[in-house]
Amino acid sequence: MTANAAIFATQSCEICPIRYRAVCARCERDELAELESVKIYRRYAAGQTVSWAGDRMDMVASVVSGVASLTQQMEDGRTQMVGLLLPSDFLGRPGREVAAYTVTAASELLLCCFRRKPFEELLRSNPRIAGRLLEMTLDELDAARDWLLLLGRKSAREKIASLLTILARREAALNLRQPEGRIAVDLPLTREAMADYLGLTLETVSRQMSALKRDGVIELDGKRRVVIPLFGRLVSESGDDADGGPLS
Amino acid sequence: MTANAAIFATQSCEICPIRYRAVCARCERDELAELESVKIYRRYAAGQTVSWAGDRMDMVASVVSGVASLTQQMEDGRTQMVGLLLPSDFLGRPGREVAAYTVTAASELLLCCFRRKPFEELLRSNPRIAGRLLEMTLDELDAARDWLLLLGRKSAREKIASLLTILARREAALNLRQPEGRIAVDLPLTREAMADYLGLTLETVSRQMSALKRDGVIELDGKRRVVIPLFGRLVSESGDDADGGPLS
DNA sequence: CGCAATATTGACAAGCGTCAACTTCGGTGG
DNA sequence: CCACCGAAGTTGACGCTTGTCAATATTGCG
Structure with a gap:
């Protein structure tokens, strides 16, 4: 270090x-x-x-x-x-x-x-x-x-939804809660960092964020805070099956 | 099981x-x-x-x-x-x-x-x-x-070359050797399994295998055995830097 | 020898990347 | 407090890589 x-x-x-x-x-x-x-x-x-x-x-x-x-x-x-x-x-x-x-x-x-x-x-x-x-x-x-499944097989839209789902789950886990209904999530990443996570370009990340917003799946509160009106809707956009697993 | x-x-x-x-x-x-x-x-x-x-x-x-x-x-x-x-x-x-x-x-x-x-x-x-x-x-x-780097950032051709490189290294490691020069590698995977590994379709795998063969990077001996005339050439096609690392 | 599984090849389309212009955000200093 | 500036983000036009669908070829096994 x-x-x-x-x-x-x-x-x-x-x-x-x-x-x-x-x-x-x-x-x-x-x-x-x-x-x-x-x-x-x-x-x-x-x-x-x-x-x-x-x-x-x-x-x-x-x-x-x-x-x-x-x-x-x-x-x-x-x-x-x-x-x-x-x-x-x-x-x-x-x-x-x-x-x-x-x-x-x-x-x-x-x-x-x-x-x-x-x-x-x-x-x-x-x-x-x-x-x-x-x-x-x-x-x-x-x-x-x-993450391998995400990179290998998911569409750009599914990738974005998956990342937001992961961040929402981790943030909720810190508060010992399950994410559901209307929640707000901090985005600790720039568009470029999101792109590096998802194997996309920052332009594609930006376009898909806009598309999810246009479709009412997310709302933006500044650049770094995302409101999810209905968490289940976001999960269904991620391509994963519902529960998120009994893991951990 | x-x-x-x-x-x-x-x-x-x-x-x-x-x-x-x-x-x-x-x-x-x-x-x-x-x-x-x-x-x-x-x-x-x-x-x-x-x-x-x-x-x-x-x-x-x-x-x-x-x-x-x-x-x-x-x-x-x-x-x-x-x-x-x-x-x-x-x-x-x-x-x-x-x-x-x-x-x-x-x-x-x-x-x-x-x-x-x-x-x-x-x-x-x-x-x-x-x-x-x-x-x-x-x-x-x-x-x-x-593998995340491979799925997120490599082209189809680089993905195929990377997989062949990995298999060659593992096979050589069993014989306690470093892969170099002209070597033969077993392909224990179908085209479909290769596609599932690489995040591609089996058609793209097949096309890129044909392209690598046409360009003299590999030779096919039946479907499941690959001859690599010059290992270094394959590595340079994989997008990784040369050595393969002092790991393990 | 014949059949089914596996692999190859072609034509076409879609999704995402590239390049470029423009906009918004957020912090700093006047 | 506001104006300015650079960084971050958005949007558009276009093209390339890879996916899709389909036909054909090859392989290996009974």
Whole structure:
């Protein structure tokens, strides 16, 4: 992780907003105390790069608040987002020296960082942390597989509807609710970042957002806030079957 | 895992072809003996379904030989492959009751199966198995992220070249070699399965295979064997930068 | 040898990308 | 408080890549 990140004073794990969803979720009080002594908070401004593909990676981290994106680039500049990290998600790969992807703060971002080597030691010694990381990695793999379906088989309109559905579900999950009826969703991504997520151009994203608005599926409140008058309607536009699954 | 699979006699783990790559790779002799007493081999014919999305999943398994595919389907029938499991890959998700994807034998397939519940107990008690599974899951997540780039940003021609490159690398890895110069690769997939992997139609796959042949990038020896006169040429057609990485 | 499954090829159309002009937003400084 | 400016977003015209539908060829198996 590179410089320019503001470093903040350590705060108590007990009152941490991601206490029960992050990699430390299963830890007991005494284990938290151990983590607390070695963690470092880092804050990044929207748009700032957290680390470049190819950089040495000496840290792993949890996203405390904000949104980070992982992206991959081809030589000619074509860009694909390959990870969208929301609060409680884990960043970094134990056992890897060199970052495989570029990490960018999509919005203001707060990370809870650990030095990689000591964290790897914890993974070996603490089955609660190792088990939770395995579970989170399996969840991420499932999410990646849904993303494969989105990229490989969905139309531009379905892709947009799917992304809005995902964001609505994650936002609702933080409030321990199911999304339904009329809801508002924050869009922490620019049109270009949405395009990189969806394998589209930003022009196509813009056109399909306009089309969904014209058809009454969404309303725009500024550029970065979307109101969904009827959540079920959006889901049916996404091409997925209704429920959203009993997963997680 | 459903019926119709032939069940074979237990064979020694010591001489297993995937001994040093599978989930059991780090186990010691005595641990292998424990696994040996509970494993069951199952064999499936090409085209046979191993398990349907939504089925109860009471087993997990390692692919011993052959190829299995994981696929996801939309209500209207659009199909996307979301996993291609080759020898040593792990099948199933500890902690999940119900299969999320349909598993099909793409070629003749031999699985080394364990009942899920006892395997979950092993994960808790045996850090060698848990650690290896975490490592394999992280590798799969990386592979899925490369796949996202392929689906989101590559042309049909680049997609085909990428798939052939992946298969060549995996086949070479089994023989502990680096692919280079003139090599032959088995194609364990039909044109339709290739299309499902690549997010294309089978017609586009067929056309691009013909184009690569016309341009001298590949030669066809029957439908299911591809000769690559110059591996580097194929890689440059794939859109990836040369090396293929020091990964794994 | 014949049939069904698999693969190839062609003609055409649709969806999305490209290039370009224009508009809106949001923050800064006068 | 408002005017200005650059960044972000929208819209239009057009063309290319890939999908669709259909006919034909090839393969492998009984």
